[in-house]
Amino acid sequence: MAHRSRTSPRVVGALLLGAVLCGTAACTADGSPDDRSGASDRPHATTVTAVRKAVKKGAELNSLSYRLSGKVPGQGTVKGTASFSLRPRAADMRMTASGGAQEGEFSVRLVGDAGYLGGGGRVAAVLDGRHWLKFALEDKEAGGFGGMLRQADQDPAAQASLLARSDDVKKIGEETVDGVRTTHYAGVVDVAELPKKRADNSPLDAGRRTKVVEQYQQLGVSELHLDIWVAPGDRTVKFRERARAAQGPLDVTIRFFDANKPVTVQAPPGSDTLDLEQKLREAKLD
Template sequence: MKPAAPAVAVATLLLAGAVGCSAGDASPEMEPAAAAVARAAKSSDGITSFRYRITGTVPETGRVHGEAAMNVEPLAMSMRMTAEDRADDGQVEIRLVDGAMYIGGGAEAAKETDGKSWIKFDLSATGADGELNSEQLGGGQAGKNPAAESTFLTGSKDVKKVGSETVEGVRTTHYNGTVTLDALEKSFDKADKATREKRQKSIEQYEKMGVDRLTMDLWVDGDDHTKRFRMRGDADKGPLDMTITFFDVNKPVTVAAPPARDVADLAEMMKDGGA
């Protein structure tokens, strides 16, 4: 059973970016635009929860949009994602709570699971051959903080101020630049091992897509918080163009598991199926 497979794939991609991934403090010798971007990256360390909107285009899947909310510690997340060019199976809801990920496939999914519209993935589960793990179930991506991807612009050598703009009623400063994944990885060298590993994971999905250079736009508010960012790049199977807008930063986020009567447990399904 593959409930809303395109939207699930997009959700997995968009939930990438390591928690606490920042560029550090701005140094005095930085250009003003680069220093402002560095301060915005540093401020991501203090984010404990947020809501966000996703819009754009993803290779193979096409146009997507979604809304989500995340609590960083303890980790909890909910997301509704729609692949607009996949009318038949393009909608999905994902919840990550209490160490498990739930994927809602709606009425169509329920036809294949005895009327249960949700599938539960225990992120610590492994198959008999060890091939089923949290990374393949999406847990490796769903446990990350998407706000951290805005820090990618700190790896740019050509970042510049575009001007002042209002985003969702908030006055912001717009910055733009390009960054290669090679330069981004090199910028991780000064970080400690744990931080370096988190940052490396935050770009792996782009490497797998064949993206080697990103054009980024960043909108920063008066408190040095990222309000919106846009990432564009050429992947092996088409253009990538995603925009994420943030709301309700550091306001409480509560996520509840679906009712047990509506949930099919993947581990039990595999056990019953002998796979």
């Protein structure tokens, strides 16, 4: 029983890594870079400007929804949908994993400072019939569980902003994505060098960029391959990232929709939720 209770949250955490670190992504089958040897070796000023405009547009969004699919290190193939809001802070993610160490469907909800992990019957089997496990996002005593939920508190604009800081960002060409005509840009980012770069005119503050860089470093990512597809009006419709993490290739695709539309997320019923913080307090009293 104790072993199984650790397994389900760990699986959800791995899924979250794929979702938040690939805040907007599309990937190749093996996670290796595409051959773009025909492109110029130096960034063109108009290319960098176009990417920065798309980043600025994304930074101004308060809410967004997206679909994701791809591969996550150690967990096989993942797919799912997500909606999030920055103010008030809320997120609703629904993921499925297959072909990896663990398989199944999992859900994550963030409501203010609380996070909830759900996994249907598999979770109920180890939570006395309840389907949700509640954590305080900043609860240090939650250990790895709290860390998983903080991963869900993502910042896609900060992730996309890294492309503008690439030393070789290029315009790849015109492409159609889901019926929308877009311009495709791409570049490679040296994660270790990012903290050393001088601040630019990004609409994002340094704290947000630092946070997302640290997430990549914790995964063991050294080189990040990023692609962005921008529609008229500087609207990002697709974003791609690939990297080799410590546990294998990271390879996920995300497509955006419903920008700045209301996102409402409700906490699961208390009667169907096991509160970790409460359980920890009770354990200290025993």
